[in-house]
Structure formats: C-alpha cells, structure tokens
Amino acid sequence: MPTTASYGSWKSPVTARLAAGHDGRPDWVGAIGDEVWWTEPRPAERGRAALVRRGPDGTAESVLPPPWNVRSRVIEYGGRPWAGTVADGGPLVVFVNFADQRMYRFEPGVEGAEPRPLTPAPVRPSGLRWADLAVVPERGEVWCVLEESTGPGSGDLRRVLVAVPLDESAAHDRSAVRELGGGGRFLTGPRLSPDGRRAAWLAWDHPAMPWDGTRLCVADLLPDGTFGEPRTVGGGPEESVAQVEWADEDTLVAATDRSGWWNLHRVDPRTGQAVPLCPAEEEFAGPLWRLGLQWFAPLPDGRIAVTHGRGAQRLAFLDPSTGTLEDIAGPWTEWASCLAVTGDAVLGVAASPQRSFEVVRVETASGRAEVVGCPHEDTVEPSCLPLPQERTFTGPGGREVHAHIYPPRNPDYTAPRGERPPYAVWAHGGPTGRAALVHDLEIAYFTSRGIGVAVVNYGGSTGYGREYRNRLRESWGVVDVEDCAAVAEALAAEGTADRDRLAVRGGSAGGWTAGASLTMTDTYRCGVIIYPILDLTGWATGETHDFESRYLDSLVGPLPDTAERYRKRSPADNAHRLTAPFLLLQGLDDVICPPVQCERFLERVAGRGVPHAYLTFEGEGHGFRRAETMVACLEAELSLYGQVFGFTPPGVPVLDLVK
The missing domain is CATH 2.130.10.120 (Prolyl oligopeptidase, N-terminal domain)
Known part of the structure; x- marks a missing residue:
C-alpha cells in the first residue's frame, strides 16, 4: 500500500550520486x-x-x-x-x-x-x-x-x-x-x-x-x-x-x-x-x-543512412533514386548526430524514454540492430521513472509551443487528496538547440520525489523547421520567456501543477531564460540559474569566446543600435524586479559564460532581501562533468525547492540561503 506523503517529500532510490554517475552519453x-x-x-x-x-x-x-x-x-x-x-x-x-x-x-x-x-x-x-x-x-x-x-x-x-x-x-x-x-x-x-x-x-x-x-x-x-x-x-x-x-x-x-x-x-x-x-x-x-x-552517412550500396523527423530524430535508410525512407525497427526513439559507416553496418548512438543512450550497430542489408556498447541497465525499478508526455501548448498570439511533461511518479507514494504537485520548468541551453525525450536520471531524481518537470522546446528550438527557429531572432528574452511561462501557466490552469509552487530552471542559454523569467514575470516562486548569461552588454563586448561573440546580433540586435534593448532585457539590469529566491551555480573555469556574469548580478541583488545561494566549482567549465559537482548541484536544488515550497526532502543537506 503506497504511503501518503506530500509531493517533494517522497523517498527515492534515485540518489544524486546515481544520477551524476549516469550523466552524459x-x-x-x-x-x-x-x-x-x-x-x-x-x-x-x-x-x-x-x-x-x-x-x-x-x-x-x-x-x-x-x-x-x-x-x-x-x-x-x-x-x-x-x-x-x-x-x-x-x-x-x-x-x-x-x-x-x-x-x-x-x-x-x-x-x-x-x-x-x-x-x-x-x-x-x-x-x-x-x-x-x-x-x-x-x-x-x-x-x-x-x-x-x-x-x-x-x-x-x-x-x-x-x-x-x-x-x-x-x-x-x-x-x-x-x-x-x-x-x-x-x-x-x-x-x-x-x-x-x-x-x-x-x-x-x-x-x-x-x-x-x-x-x-x-x-x-x-x-x-x-x-x-x-x-x-x-x-x-x-x-x-x-x-x-x-x-x-x-x-x-x-x-x-x-x-x-x-x-x-x-x-x-x-x-x-x-x-x-x-x-x-x-x-x-x-x-x-x-x-x-x-x-x-552515405552507404556503399548508394543508399544513405539518415536521421530524420520533427522533434525526435529516428534512423532510416534513404534510397536517393526513389526518395523513399525505410525506418529502422527497434526500441530507440532518438538518434544522436554521430552516425558512422563501417563495411556492411551503420554505427550510431540511440536512446528512448525507457533506455539510456547506447552504441548501436545496424546491418545495412537486413536492418537488424544490436547494442554493441554502453548497454542500458535498469539501475532503479522502471516504475520509479517518469512516464513522459509529448505535448503542444498555445503561446502568445496562438503560436505552438512544444514541451515534454514528466509528471511525478513513485509506486511507494501517493499525495494527499486534492494536493497538486510542484513543477520545475526547464529551459534548454543553446538557445538554438532542442531537448530530447530520452531516459534521464536527473529528471527522475525530481519526479521520483514528487516534483514534476516540464522541459520546453521554446520558439527558437531546432527540430521544427527554420520558421520556428527564427522566432527567436531579436526576441531572445521575450519569446523564450513567454513560451516557458505559457507552459507553466497552462499546467497550473488544467490542474496538473500547483500554481503556487512553480520553479524555472536552466543552464547556459537556459540560465539566461531562467534569470530573465525571474526578473520579467511573476510566474515562478523560485529559480535555478546554471552557468548563465545575465548581462547582455558585457557578454557581447568581450566577456565570451569567439564562436558566440556575435551571436547576440541575431538574438537581440546589433550594437550599438539596440543598446537599450540589451539593458531592458538583461537580468543584471533588472535585478530590482527580482523577488523570488534563487540558486546560482557556476564553474570557475568557464570561458563561455564566465563567473563575472554571476558576480555582477549578485552585486545588484545584494541588500535587497531576496534569499539566494551562489555555489562555485573549481575545475569546472561550461557544462558540469564531475560527479561531485553534479551531486552538490542536485541536492542544493532539491533543498531550495523544499524551503520555498514547504516540504522537507529526506536525506539532503540544507542549502544555506542568504539575503
């Protein structure tokens, strides 16, 4: 018989160390x-x-x-x-x-x-x-x-x-x-x-x-x-x-x-x-x-191994003489962008919501597929993993917003009658990128404890054509923020999520969206901001690397003509609007989104009475890779949610929030 306990307080076999140990692919x-x-x-x-x-x-x-x-x-x-x-x-x-x-x-x-x-x-x-x-x-x-x-x-x-x-x-x-x-x-x-x-x-x-x-x-x-x-x-x-x-x-x-x-x-x-x-x-x-x-990848027989789809990418063999596609059978719903051909086979990396990324070999003659590396293992009972839903929401102006919804799930627990779960809205990095619908123990870390996750492929994401991708042109900090809020508010309106317990979370460009969401909307009660961009002007004038140094020309507008737009959207320039508690996570070796971005933001938040924590990590750059870092970050995030949403997560150190 499941134990009745508030969302967020459930005990889970998905520990932070387990999730960290299976990060990456x-x-x-x-x-x-x-x-x-x-x-x-x-x-x-x-x-x-x-x-x-x-x-x-x-x-x-x-x-x-x-x-x-x-x-x-x-x-x-x-x-x-x-x-x-x-x-x-x-x-x-x-x-x-x-x-x-x-x-x-x-x-x-x-x-x-x-x-x-x-x-x-x-x-x-x-x-x-x-x-x-x-x-x-x-x-x-x-x-x-x-x-x-x-x-x-x-x-x-x-x-x-x-x-x-x-x-x-x-x-x-x-x-x-x-x-x-x-x-x-x-x-x-x-x-x-x-x-x-x-x-x-x-x-x-x-x-x-x-x-x-x-x-x-x-x-x-x-x-x-x-x-x-x-x-x-x-x-x-x-x-x-x-x-x-x-x-x-x-x-x-x-x-x-x-x-x-x-x-x-x-x-x-x-x-x-x-x-x-x-x-x-x-x-x-x-x-x-x-x-x-x-x-x-072209094949020796003239066909081409291809990944294709809207959103999710599946593997197929394309016959260029007829234009026909033959999809490869198997349990995988997402194929990564690393195909290779060897003799009579195609090699790739694939996953699904039930399977982590595996190295797969596909025979070109028969289409028979087998796992040859990194085989998926059920490290926890599958019943403790979320059952995700692909959904399309309506954003401002009637535009489509794609998202993956991961409701809370743990067979050992049920929530009190009438209680709705807290939800964290995740904004992916990029912002020209896409969140894939695949097995993810980091998400399960939260859902198995009673916290729902909504991963938003906001306007600007790839996988849905150039028109969808171009929605973000000169609209970064507007379209992404609006689309994430539209998903959060729709989940609350339909009774899926508790409107008073919504969080926003993201890293890199997603960290920007999280920071902008906290300073530009009142949708969320707290947020987690990970190796972010927070000051557009500084980032565009020498605080990042060469590859993205002109990225904001298209995302926001060229300087100096749009300088006021940079100021109006930057969380660092709107820190006076911030009222929600937040957690800021930063690698000290990051040259893409350097620590100065966080430091400048914190200077402007200081003394305003907003509870927050700032955790930094030596030896980490853009994208955390060390197990001990990821463990600290997951546990700190869960503690933040507990303090803000009113539950006590078992077995997690209390995050020290300062004002």
Whole structure:
C-alpha cells in the first residue's frame, strides 16, 4: 500500500550520486577495422572523456587510463576529437588530449606502446587546437581544423584546414603542419573525394552562426598537396548547410535548409546545382554546435543512412533514386548526430524514454540492430521513472509551443487528496538547440520525489523547421520567456501543477531564460540559474569566446543600435524586479559564460532581501562533468525547492540561503 506523503517529500532510490554517475552519453562513434570505437563520459574520473574500443570478441575496454581526456576545445564546444585507421595489422588511433590540446598517435596493439605527440606544444596554453580529425592513410596524414591563438584576446584566433603528418615530424616543428587552405572565420574539416582530386567543407563568418548561413566550399587538390582556390557551390546568408559528404567522386550530398527544413540534396561540385532527395517538412540535420557532427552517412550500396523527423530524430535508410525512407525497427526513439559507416553496418548512438543512450550497430542489408556498447541497465525499478508526455501548448498570439511533461511518479507514494504537485520548468541551453525525450536520471531524481518537470522546446528550438527557429531572432528574452511561462501557466490552469509552487530552471542559454523569467514575470516562486548569461552588454563586448561573440546580433540586435534593448532585457539590469529566491551555480573555469556574469548580478541583488545561494566549482567549465559537482548541484536544488515550497526532502543537506 503506497504511503501518503506530500509531493517533494517522497523517498527515492534515485540518489544524486546515481544520477551524476549516469550523466552524459557515448559520443563520436566510429570504427577502426572491425572494431567499434567511441568516447564515453566518466563523471567519477574527474569528468574526463574516455576513449573506448570494442574488439571482435565483443569486449569493451578503455583504451587510455586517466588522466587522458579525449576532447577538443576548438570553438570551445569542440569537435570530433579522434580518428583511426588500420596500420601494420592493428589499430592506429589519433586523438586530442584535453589538458594540452595536442594531438597524439597511439597503437594499442603494440606491446609497451604509449601515446606520442603529433603536434607541437603551443606557446600559449592551449594555443594550438585541433578538431574534426580524419586520417588520410594514402597520404600519411591527419586532415583537420586548426584553431591557432594569435594574441591574448579571446578573438585573437585564426582557423585553417591543415594536414598533420603521421610520422611525428610536426611534434616539435610547427612548420611541418601543412596548411591546406580554408577561407572563413569558421570551418569544418575537409572531406576528400573518393578519387582524391577534390575536397569539400563548410565555412561561415561573423556575425552569422552556422544555423543562420554557411557556405559549401569545394577546392581541387593541387600537386603540392594544398587546395586550389575554393569555389562556393551552395549555402548563403539565409541558407544553412549543416553537413556535406561525398556520394561519389562527382556527387556531393548536403543537408541544407533552403526549403525551410534541413533536407538532403544531391549537389554537383562543379556547378552547385542541387536536387532534393527526399523533400519533407522534417529535419534531416540540426545545429552545428560542434565540428564533425554527422546526421547522415552515405552507404556503399548508394543508399544513405539518415536521421530524420520533427522533434525526435529516428534512423532510416534513404534510397536517393526513389526518395523513399525505410525506418529502422527497434526500441530507440532518438538518434544522436554521430552516425558512422563501417563495411556492411551503420554505427550510431540511440536512446528512448525507457533506455539510456547506447552504441548501436545496424546491418545495412537486413536492418537488424544490436547494442554493441554502453548497454542500458535498469539501475532503479522502471516504475520509479517518469512516464513522459509529448505535448503542444498555445503561446502568445496562438503560436505552438512544444514541451515534454514528466509528471511525478513513485509506486511507494501517493499525495494527499486534492494536493497538486510542484513543477520545475526547464529551459534548454543553446538557445538554438532542442531537448530530447530520452531516459534521464536527473529528471527522475525530481519526479521520483514528487516534483514534476516540464522541459520546453521554446520558439527558437531546432527540430521544427527554420520558421520556428527564427522566432527567436531579436526576441531572445521575450519569446523564450513567454513560451516557458505559457507552459507553466497552462499546467497550473488544467490542474496538473500547483500554481503556487512553480520553479524555472536552466543552464547556459537556459540560465539566461531562467534569470530573465525571474526578473520579467511573476510566474515562478523560485529559480535555478546554471552557468548563465545575465548581462547582455558585457557578454557581447568581450566577456565570451569567439564562436558566440556575435551571436547576440541575431538574438537581440546589433550594437550599438539596440543598446537599450540589451539593458531592458538583461537580468543584471533588472535585478530590482527580482523577488523570488534563487540558486546560482557556476564553474570557475568557464570561458563561455564566465563567473563575472554571476558576480555582477549578485552585486545588484545584494541588500535587497531576496534569499539566494551562489555555489562555485573549481575545475569546472561550461557544462558540469564531475560527479561531485553534479551531486552538490542536485541536492542544493532539491533543498531550495523544499524551503520555498514547504516540504522537507529526506536525506539532503540544507542549502544555506542568504539575503
């Protein structure tokens, strides 16, 4: 018989440590010979990304011990950090180590082998960064993007496509890194045509972000190994090409949103003529936040493995000759943007609301799928996990707002008759991004204790076409705030949530939305603000990294013409309106949303009598990766809700709120 207890006070088997230990997902899947390789988060190992291989016998092992951390810092969000080939009968892998950002080579099959540097130590710390790696064995090189620091400022950078020799000759000689070319402030790694005569890549420049407009570039490979003059054969200021691959030596396949949706097109690399392969009001790609993301992969038989859908991305095989899609059967409802092809199979990373992200192998002939890495395990009884709902709400002006609703659920408890649960509205980061409907123990940490969660894919989110994405243009701090509030208020009006116990929560751009919601609306009784943007003017004038330094031109408006708009929307400039208690969480090594943003906000809140707490974490950057950090954050958040909403969460340290 379930125990009757108030929402929020339920005991749960989903501890903060359990949730933290399962944070993140496998990524950057690929193959070396008949082995499957990927990166895997290790929160308990100081948040490093481990490089994992699965041998022919099915055994998976971490290739490198701590503290090796396979992660690139190019554009700070990184890109594909490893690549490999078969050499002398065994795997040869090249990878970027996070600590020094140097590229290394490693042959794990050679007895006594240790990683050896391929690139020189930079003059400035992390001053040479590498991403979107691809081994070109016939040339004995690694092709990739080099991001090079040219001065002390965050914008003192150059990016160029380069070839790094595999013979280690560049380990102590920067001049041995051959520059291939480029032609853009930002670049993706070059893709070599099957006949070795041409290369294709994407480029864009400030103030555009890659989901605004990119250029599809092609160049001939010259006898000296460099690129000829680049030719633009696709894209433009209002056309985003998100990925390009070679189908054969004379045909490119590109994901472009020229129709308003990221659809696949066959592109002539000489003329730029583009033919849609499967016209649909669905997305076959997404926002290029990291270099080397792959939403599709051409197959040897002429078909293309694709992710597609509205919102959720499922896996299918596309026949470009007929435009037909054959969806892959299986328990997975969401496929990540890291497809790879090896022989007669496609490799990917997939999840569902009942399954955590797993590495999956799909046979191209039969469509049969099997888990080959990071298999899901029921760490708690499934009955303690939420049963999420996909819903569409009505926002201001009748616009659609997409959200995932996670009601409280715990078989051991029931609430007193007539009591409605508290709800936390989560705003995802980006803001050009999307929250996926997948197994998430962080959400279950709250729902199993009687706190509902509503994750909002507000206007500006990806997955719903360019028009939906463009709703946020010059409206950041308005549309996102309104859409989150519309969901919260609708849940209260229908009796799903307690109107007097609503919270807002988000990290990064979601932290901005949370902060703006607390200072611009009276919908919420408290909020959790995680590594946020809180002062638009400061962030746009030197307080962030190069990649996003002009992002606000489109999200808010260009300076100085819209300076007043920056002030009117910034939580730091509206701290006098704040009355709700809040928790502020910040990594001290964050260069994307640096601590000064929080500090300035707190200076303006001081003395106003608003209960709050500010927790900072050494060694954490943008996006917490260490288990101990995540445990502290979850428990602090739950304590805040208990103090504000009037319940006592069992087994959680009391968060010290100051005024």
